[in-house]
Amino acid sequence: MQNNVTPDETETFEPKIIAFCCHYCAFAAADLAGTMRLQYPPNIHIIRLPCTGKVDALYLLKAFEEGADGVMVAGCEEGSCHFTNGNLRAKKRVHHVRDQLEQTGIEGERLEMFNLSSAMGSRFAEIAHLMTDRIRKLGPLFGNESAN
Amino acid sequence: MIVADQKPINEILGMLERYDKVLFVGCQTCVAVCMAGGEKETGVLASLVRLARQKAGQPIEIDEAAIQRQCEEEFIEPLEADGYQAILSLGCGVGVNKLADHFGIPVLPGLNTGFMGHIEEHGVWAETCAGCGDCVLHRTGGICPVVRCAKSLMNGPCGGYTDDGLCESGTGAPCAWIAIYKRLKELGLLESMTETSPPKDWSKDRFSGPRTRVREDVRL
Amino acid sequence: MKLTELIDSGKFVVTGEVGPPKGTDLSDLVKEAKTLMPAVDAINVTDMQSATMYLGSLATCHIFKENDLEPVYQLTCRDRNRIALQSDLLSAVTLGIENVLILTGDHPLMGDHPQAKPVYDVDSVQLLEIASHLGEGEDMVGNELNGKLDLCLGAVVRPIAEPLEPQIIKLEKKVKAGARFIQTQGVFDASHFEKFMNAIQHIDVPILVGIILLKSDRMARFMNKNVAGVEVPEPLVEEMANAKSKAKTSVQIAGRLINEMKDMCQGVHIMSLGWEKRVPEVLAAAGLYELPKKKKKKKVE
Incomplete structure (x- = not known):
């Protein structure tokens, strides 16, 4: 009975999640996850960046505009950026865009920054699960306006 | 240069409430240098407004333009505003005045114009002349x-x-x-x-x- | 009576200070001022102290005059332009006010209306010049005035500052602009004051050293942290902290400070911050006033 409380669409909703991944860590970690044959949801669409420092507010917003239900930025662990502090800059930009999204009524949780190293294949798979579950619970970015 | 700051997004959404086809116009001089209303900031704001309106179930059509200087007629001249209900200017107050004089449609300010100042460091501007x-x-x-x-x-x-x-x-x-x-x-x-x-x-x-x-x- | 007349007569001048209330009822303030008046020569009436909206200084000075209290009309540059300032000076003369203290005024950001547009059309040096010029029978743009303006103008200085030289330069300008007496920010260390007096030896103007009555050690610490130019030395803070009676100790400290500094200057300005009734005791402790002997009188009766 309790399961019926959740609408059917949410149960079967497969979110589209864009992951902006740093070449030196998250992208390699995703690769490793594959080599390790770890299962992770196919909802994650990876875009490789030379560094998360390349992330721009416009990338994040355009991803949402073009149909993403969630966006993640995955960079090196703090202090380990290949370009010294690109990941710290990305963090500030992600926070800024999150704030702006929240002010306009869009859940900030749809956008998240993660930090991991290239050796963390299983952590990447874990993040992919976490993000997919989170966005699945939130539902599609658009399309349920009347329900609100 | 003239230093400005983007208005709070909710104030901008409030100004745009009654429109569904708007032209956003950035300015590529002072406010581009102070990262408030250049081409890039215009794109970011337009994207954010589109997302917000879509989310609210009231989609809006926004086109983006950025001209070299909103305070000079010769740069405004080539700009076409036919078919838009309003313009949101990301220029300083001078630009808003100038566009409002030029076009026969409402021109709204996207920025709060602050002061004449200099760049203290990347991301920090300070007022030095009144x-x-x-x-x-x-x-x-x-x-x-x-x-x-x-x-x-x-x-x-x-x-x-x-x-x-x-x-x-x-x-x-x-x-x-x-x-x-x-x-x-x-x-x-x-x-x-x-x-x-x-x-x-x-x-x-x-x-x-x-x-x-x-x-x-x-x-x- | 003009403070300068008293100073010229060789008297060690004593001024107190009160702040008008938020509202229209002046009865308490007049009562407080009356307890103060026998012990002092004049009472400063603040002009919206701490940039907070209060009943006006000019109206309060007028009521003081009616009650035989001698006011020092404080006038700041914060809230009025040159037109209003000149007009208020004329009004002051018409109401019989003789002493005017001219200040810059705290910034509105520090008060209860931080959204206010600050004026500062002229600064304190310029306003002193303007007020002096009014005394010559002309307004600042040269229009003739009817009636005579004969005001005793005063100004303020902060004796403890780092750097101090800008304060001294400004003091020189204020005196040149017509300041005839100077009241200082509160001083808690006689050696600091001595250094200041030595640094301004070349400036010929009577100095009234500022004394603030301490109410508690907390207040002393608060001022040390938040009030520019006020430095309460640690031993005094401790003395207040250990005091059985804060009021008694406060009176002792103030009396002691005045005693230590009275030979270096021409007067004292006491800021009692609500403790007006303690001021006579302070001055008695400093040997500048004889308290009325109530008990003896009763015995005689």
Whole structure:
């Protein structure tokens, strides 16, 4: 009975999640996850960046505009950026865009920054699960306006 | 340069509430340099507004443009605004005025225009000139007391500066007069601080209606 | 009576200070001022102290005059332009006010209306010049005035500052502009004050040293942290902290400070911050006033 409380669409909703991944860590970690044959949801669409420092507010917003239900930025662990502090800059930009999204009524949780190293294949798979579950619970970015 | 700041997104959404086809116009001069209303900021704002309106179930069509200078007619001329219900300008207030004069549709301000200033460091801008129309910088070591002193004092500091040389107002700004004193001392020009400055002629400032400047020799 | 007349007569001048209330009822303030008046020569009436909106200084000075209290009309540059300032000075003369203290005024950001547009059309040096010029029978743009303006103008200085030189330069300008007496920010250390007095030896103007009545050690610490130019030395803070009676100790400290500094200057300005009734005791402790001997009188009766 309790399961019926959740609408059917949410149960079967497969979110589209864009992951902006740093070449030196998250992208390699995703690769490793594959080599390790770890299962992770196919909802994650990876875009490789030379560094998360390349992330721009416009990338994040355009991803949402073009149909993403969630966006993640995955960079090196703090202090380990290949370009010294690109990941710290990305963090500030992600926070800024999150704030702006929240002010306009869009859940900030749809956008998240993660930090991991290239050796963390299983952590990447874990993040992919976490993000997919989170966005699945939130539902599609658009399309349920009347329900609100 | 003119330093401005984007208005809060909710204020912008409020101004746009009644429209569903709008042109966003950025300006590629001062406000692009201060990262408030250039081409990029125009794109980010347009994207954010589209997302917000889509989410609210009231989609909006926004086209984006950025012209070199909104304060000059020759750059505005090529801009087409047919078919739009309104324009949101990301220029400074001068640009908004100018676009509003030019186009027969409502022009809305996307920015709060702040001040004339300089870049202190990447991401930090500071006000250094008030445009008072009667410059005194030759007497104050190149540090403006009109705008950098919260009280626009002309004859030395009040009694409120902290031991760190900060203004009593608590804004974190350095006391302009302590800075002037130190600069004049370094320059060996402290005697200019001992001369009494007469009351300022504020009629040359912005308090006597809009100011215009005419150079007959260059008029066409 | 003009403070300068008293100073010229060789008297060690004593001024107190009160702040008008938020509202229209002056009865308490007049009562407080009346307890103060026998012990002092004049009472400063603040002009919206701490940039907070209060009943006006000018109206309060007028009521003081009606009650035989001698006011020092404080006038700041914060809230009025040169037109209003000159007009208020004329009004002051018309109401019989003789002493005017001219100040810059705290910034509105420090008060209860931080959204206010600050004026500061002229600064304190310029306003002193303007007020002096009014005394010559002309307004600042040269228009003739009817009636005579004969005001005793005063100004303020902060004796403890780092750097101090800008304060001294400004003091020189204020005196040149017509300041005939100077009241200082509160001083808690006689050696600091001595250094200041030595630094201004070349300036010929009577100095009234500022004395603030301490109410508690907390208040002392608060001022040390938040009030520019006020430095309460640690031993005094401790003395207040250990005091059995804060009021008694406060009176002792103030009396002691005045005693230590009275030979260096021409007067004292006491800021009692609500403790007006303690001021006579302070001055008695400093040997500047004889308290009325109530008990003896009763015995005689």
